[in-house]
Amino acid sequence: MNIVLLDTLTYGDTSLEDFNTLGSVSAYATTSADETAQRVVDADVIVTNKVVISDAVMQAAPNLKLICVAATGTNNIDHDAAAGRGITVKNVAGYSTDAVVQHTFSMLFYLMGHSRYYDEYVKSGQWQKEAVFTHIGPSFSELRGKTWGIIGLGEIGRSVATIAKAFGAKVIYYSTSGKNENNEFEKTTLSRLIENSDVISIHAPLNLATENLISHSELLQMKDGAVLLNLGRGGIVDEDALSVIIDVKPIYVGLDVLIKEPMSTPHVLMNIKHHERLYITPHIAWTSVEARQRLIAATIENIKTFSESTVK
Numbered sequence: 001m002n003i004v005l006l007d008t009l010t011y012g013d014t015s016l017e018d019f020n021t022l023g024s025v026s027a028y029a030t031t032s033a034d035e036t037a038q039r040v041v042d043a044d045v046i047v048t049n050k051v052v053i054s055d056a057v058m059q060a061a062p063n064l065k066l067i068c069v070a071a072t073g074t075n076n077i078d079h080d081a082a083a084g085r086g087i088t089v090k091n092v093a094g095y096s097t098d099a100v101v102q103h104t105f106s107m108l109f110y111l112m113g114h115s116r117y118y119d120e121y122v123k124s125g126q127w128q129k130e131a132v133f134t135h136i137g138p139s140f141s142e143l144r145g146k147t148w149g150i151i152g153l154g155e156i157g158r159s160v161a162t163i164a165k166a167f168g169a170k171v172i173y174y175s176t177s178g179k180n181e182n183n184e185f186e187k188t189t190l191s192r193l194i195e196n197s198d199v200i201s202i203h204a205p206l207n208l209a210t211e212n213l214i215s216h217s218e219l220l221q222m223k224d225g226a227v228l229l230n231l232g233r234g235g236i237v238d239e240d241a242l243s244v245i246i247d248v249k250p251i252y253v254g255l256d257v258l259i260k261e262p263m264s265t266p267h268v269l270m271n272i273k274h275h276e277r278l279y280i281t282p283h284i285a286w287t288s289v290e291a292r293q294r295l296i297a298a299t300i301e302n303i304k305t306f307s308e309s310t311v312k
Contacts, residue, residue: 055081144168149197152204206233
């Protein structure tokens with residue numbers, strides 16, 4: 001079995017050795033759109049994270065039987081073409097839930113506690129000049145008693161809700177699909193959630209219902225001092241609108257996802273005046289060591305299961 005891994009750079013230092021137990025492996029750190037078809041010519045199995053597998057790519061690989069997406073989302077695959085050609089598509093769900101939930105709170109506390117300010121204050125030598133043992137700079141609040149609004153109450157959203165509740169926050173949620181029902185937490189409209197929440201976290205997919213869901217009017221609706229976190233998909237928060245509003249309204253925003261990744265140059269969010277109000281991480285919420293290990297193990301298991309089923 002010929003297995004082609006198209007974008008191994010996305011897995012970092014995670015061991016890929018176990019793929020070798022399944023067949024002959026060709027691994028590429030990155031693969032451009034122009035390189036894809038040529039690299040999969042002899043493939044029985046393609047493993048991709050973000051490389052697009054189009055009908056033309058499938059046509060170039062006459063032996064292709066399985067496409068493994070080493071991720072949850074599969075919008076980089078032409079599913080109609082795969083079905084028409086009898087090619088199976090498998091993904092991996094749930095591998096990064098704990099990592100994304102942890103990063104959600106990491107981003108919150110960094111912004112809520114003004115960690116950048118206090119860290120830089122000490123390292124600049126200013127604390128050494130204080131007349132008393134402490135330095136009270138930007139004020140921060142406790143999470144207990146605050147309202148946490150969750151946009152997208154799927155597996156990740158529910159986990160965040162449970163932990164937020166343990167901290168003493170009141171949790172409310174807005175279902176972007178309208179289908180999620182949960183008796184433990186209060187369901188509300190998007191407008192009410194934005195107006196009433198001290199913390200808002202987004203854990204939803206990008207689709208027609210969520211594109212630019214948070215734009216000028218929604219950002220202006222937020223409470224002064226509120227924190228907005230996007231750990232769903234870039235494009236849910238309107239970046240152009242955010243670049244304007246964040247300088248005129250005291251809100252704090254954490255983004256792990258952007259519309260274009262890596263972010264484009266120049267970028268409107270690089271030109272804001274209040275840098276202390278914005279915290280951006282390079283789409284790393286899913287990348288804990290354990291999450292990447294689970295992802296690779298589950299992808300290998302998908303290949304094994306498929307291979308065994310075809311033999312039978």
